Amino acid sequence: MQLSRRAALAGTAAVALSPLAGRAAQAAQALSGQQAPAYYRFKVGDLEVTAINDGFASRPLDGFIKNASLDDVKAVLGAAFLPTDKMTIPFTTLVVNTGQKLVLIDSGNGNTGAPTTGTWMTNFKAAGFDPANVDAVIISHFHGDHINGLRLKDGTEVFPKAELMVPATEWAFWMSDDKMNAAPEGMKPAFANVRRVFGPKAKDVTQFQWGKEPITGITALDAHGHTPGHTAFAVASGTGKLLVMSDTTNNPVLFARKPEWTAVFDMDGEEAIKSRRKMLDMAATDRMQVSFYHAAFPATGHIAKDGTGFQMVPMSFQAAL
Numbered sequence: 215m216q217l218s219r220r221a222a223l224a225g226t227a228a229v230a231l232s233p234l235a236g237r238a239a240q241a242a243q244a245l246s247g248q249q250a251p252a253y254y255r256f257k258v259g260d261l262e263v264t265a266i267n268d269g270f271a272s273r274p275l276d277g278f279i280k281n282a283s284l285d286d287v288k289a290v291l292g293a294a295f296l297p298t299d300k301m302t303i304p305f306t307t308l309v310v311n312t313g314q315k316l317v318l319i320d321s322g323n324g325n326t327g328a329p330t331t332g333t334w335m336t337n338f339k340a341a342g343f344d345p346a347n348v349d350a351v352i353i354s355h356f357h358g359d360h361i362n363g364l365r366l367k368d369g370t371e372v373f374p375k376a377e378l379m380v381p382a383t384e385w386a387f388w389m390s391d392d393k394m395n396a397a398p399e400g401m402k403p404a405f406a407n408v409r410r411v412f413g414p415k416a417k418d419v420t421q422f423q424w425g426k427e428p429i430t431g432i433t434a435l436d437a438h439g440h441t442p443g444h445t446a447f448a449v450a451s452g453t454g455k456l457l458v459m460s461d462t463t464n465n466p467v468l469f470a471r472k473p474e475w476t477a478v479f480d481m482d483g484e485e486a487i488k489s490r491r492k493m494l495d496m497a498a499t500d501r502m503q504v505s506f507y508h509a510a511f512p513a514t515g516h517i518a519k520d521g522t523g524f525q526m527v528p529m530s531f532q533a534a535l
């Protein structure tokens with residue numbers, strides 16, 4: 215229950231008439247007004263995975279989905295008990311400690327995102343990690359919310375000793391001057407941002423192919439469409455397996471239920487839909503644990519078939535690893 219200031223004051227007046235008059239009417243502890251540190255750990259076989267939240271962004275619903283009516287979008291949000299006047303997009307990256315290496319999958323918004331983002335480093339440190347100890351960062355694709363955590367606005371490198379590992383197809387697209395020159399004006403800042411983030415280390419960046427393991431136990435999977443080189447990952451150890459969906463969906467509340475919808479961020483809508491259906495179907499059929507970049511924290515769970523679409527079933531909290 216929430217107490218309004220007026221109700222709290224009314225309560226004080228009532229107390230003044232009671233034998234308890236004079237006792238504190240307010241808790242000694244002020245309301246926090248802040249969410250708790252958002253990190254969450256789970257095991258995949260012998261690997262230890264930690265989800266790290268980087269806040270969220272809100273955007274108008276209008277125009278977010280290119281091929282659905284506003285009423286249909288609101289209906290799906292309402293059915294999930296979410297606000298129907300805006301779209302909430304959370305950001306959650308993964309840390310994988312393989313025992314040999316500390317590896318990140320994507321890096322968050324750094325200090326470039328909406329004011330409700332930028333909690334990544336606080337949460338990362340709260341989870342006991344030090345950016346100086348990161349051995350490798352594997353990137354799913356080159357949108358700013360996935361790469362800007364690598365380098366602050368002032369140029370500071372955030373993970374100085376980390377090897378940067380990127381999908382070869384994604385690198386070929388964004389680092390091509392021909393593609394940049396041919397891109398519509400609205401996309402040119404995204405090309406410039408890729409050069410800002412990777413430029414100073416371009417010759418040291420490691421490119422990987424789909425089907426290969428940039429890090430032992432982490433296989434890159436072709437999930438193109440959202441961007442030309444958009445990549446999902448299968449993290450495997452022993453019998454444990456995690457399918458890292460990256461942006462195969464934006465918030466799965468919408469796009470697991472309606473895989474045929476395409477978000478404004480999907481660069482090739484048709485290909486994005488194909489990848490989405492393929493990955494969701496694989497997760498459901500094989501009953502694999504999944505993690506999404508844009509699901510509600512801790513952004514991990516399973517995928518169940520549901521009519522013509524799917525539903526994400528969030529993981530139950532595990533108090534022990």
Ligand SMILES: [Zn+2]
Pocket residue numbers: 357359360461507508
């Ligand atoms: Zn994204």
